[in-house]
Amino acid sequence: MIEIDRLTKTYGATKAVDSVSMTVEAGTITAIVGTSGSGKTTLLRMVNRLEEPSAGEVRINGTSTLTVKPHILRRRIGYAIQGHGLFPHHTVARNIAAVPELLQWPRDRIRARVDELLDLFSMDPAQFRDRYPSDLSGGQQQRVGVARALASRPDLLLMDEPFGALDPIIRARAQDDLRRIQQKLGSTIMLVTHDMEEAMRLGDKVAVMDAGRLVQYDTPARIITRPATDFVADMVGDVERPLRLLSLIPVSEIVADGPADGAALPAGASLRDALSACLWTGRSAVPVEQDGVQIGHVSLDAIRARVEFHP
Numbered sequence: 001m002i003e004i005d006r007l008t009k010t011y012g013a014t015k016a017v018d019s020v021s022m023t024v025e026a027g028t029i030t031a032i033v034g035t036s037g038s039g040k041t042t043l044l045r046m047v048n049r050l051e052e053p054s055a056g057e058v059r060i061n062g063t064s065t066l067t068v069k070p071h072i073l074r075r076r077i078g079y080a081i082q083g084h085g086l087f088p089h090h091t092v093a094r095n096i097a098a099v100p101e102l103l104q105w106p107r108d109r110i111r112a113r114v115d116e117l118l119d120l121f122s123m124d125p126a127q128f129r130d131r132y133p134s135d136l137s138g139g140q141q142q143r144v145g146v147a148r149a150l151a152s153r154p155d156l157l158l159m160d161e162p163f164g165a166l167d168p169i170i171r172a173r174a175q176d177d178l179r180r181i182q183q184k185l186g187s188t189i190m191l192v193t194h195d196m197e198e199a200m201r202l203g204d205k206v207a208v209m210d211a212g213r214l215v216q217y218d219t220p221a222r223i224i225t226r227p228a229t230d231f232v233a234d235m236v237g238d239v240e241r242p243l244r245l246l247s248l249i250p251v252s253e254i255v256a257d258g259p260a261d262g263a264a265l266p267a268g269a270s271l272r273d274a275l276s277a278c279l280w281t282g283r284s285a286v287p288v289e290q291d292g293v294q295i296g297h298v299s300l301d302a303i304r305a306r307v308e309f310h311p
């Protein structure tokens with residue numbers, strides 16, 4: 001568990017971060033979102049003491065980070081940034097192995113870990129292990145950057161706009177990969193983004209920053225349905241709000257008994273997918289299946305009712 005306790009950073013007269021408190025549960029992703037200059041990066045960099053707090057503290061599993069030497073702390077906390085920051089003259093394997101090598105892991109264990117991570121990121125180790133960063137696509141470099149940050153199984157992974165440089169399609173894929181890998185490894189991640197859509201997609205919790213202050217810290221569904229301030233409401237965007245909400249809810253949540261015509265949606269599909277299917281086929285309901293068996297249907301009326309009922 002990461003406890004951020006009244007964390008503050010002042011630069012002269014500017015309060016870049018103003019008494020921010022929040023608790024991040026282990027094994028979750030927290031997305032920190034806000035406009036440019038709202039203090040996101042400064043908040044993140046105080047967690048691994050790349051910036052020293054002016055006041056307040058961070059506790060990781062109960063221990064104040066102020067009691068740990070910064071270089072030791074940074075070995076325990078992974079850090080991935082936009083543009084990945086790979087060492088250009090090191091192979092992919094050496095890049096990923098950077099922290100395990102510092103920690104003097106045995107050679108076999110390092111090699112096994114590098115291959116495991118490459119596999120996890122869908123990059124064949126035999127093909128990629130000995131390449132240099134310049135021989136990789138932008139998306140592949142970004143994956144190696146995240147793999148490097150995860151290599152020593154850190155207590156916490158900090159990510160600052162990790163997907164900022166990627167085009168939209170590769171970016172969506174990278175987001176899905178991160179979610180899948182985070183769930184598999186049970187990692188705890190704090191991620192900075194200026195993109196609310198990305199925050200909603202990735203965050204178990206979303207922290208909205210405005211002018212150095214944390215204005216709301218909540219689940220994506222509650223941020224959408226109960227924005228704490230006008231600023232949060234603007235960030236979410238009124239027009240798209242119902243659609244964003246629908247994309248967070250699986251059809252399994254409102255599936256009703258009985259058949260419906262047409263191609264079935266999997267139970268894990270979102271209500272946004274179900275709405276698209278209804279509109280596309282001109283039907284008022286779509287069947288839902290799980291493991292190849294139809295388990296019921298979702299109707300347009302049920303979707304509408306679910307949007308009107310705010311969680």
Ligand SMILES: Nc1ncnc2c1ncn2[C@@H]1O[C@H](COP(=O)(O)OP(=O)(O)OP(=O)(O)O)[C@@H](O)[C@H]1O
Nearest residue numbers: 011014016034035036037038039040041042043194
């Ligand atoms: N080293 C510094 N010296 C002086 N002011 C700084 C310094 N670093 C950041 N600031 C100021 O602190 C505020 C918050 O900056 P920060 O980089 O944390 O914002 P951000 O939300 O991450 O913005 P962006 O999305 O543009 O990266 C800004 O007003 C910035 O100008």
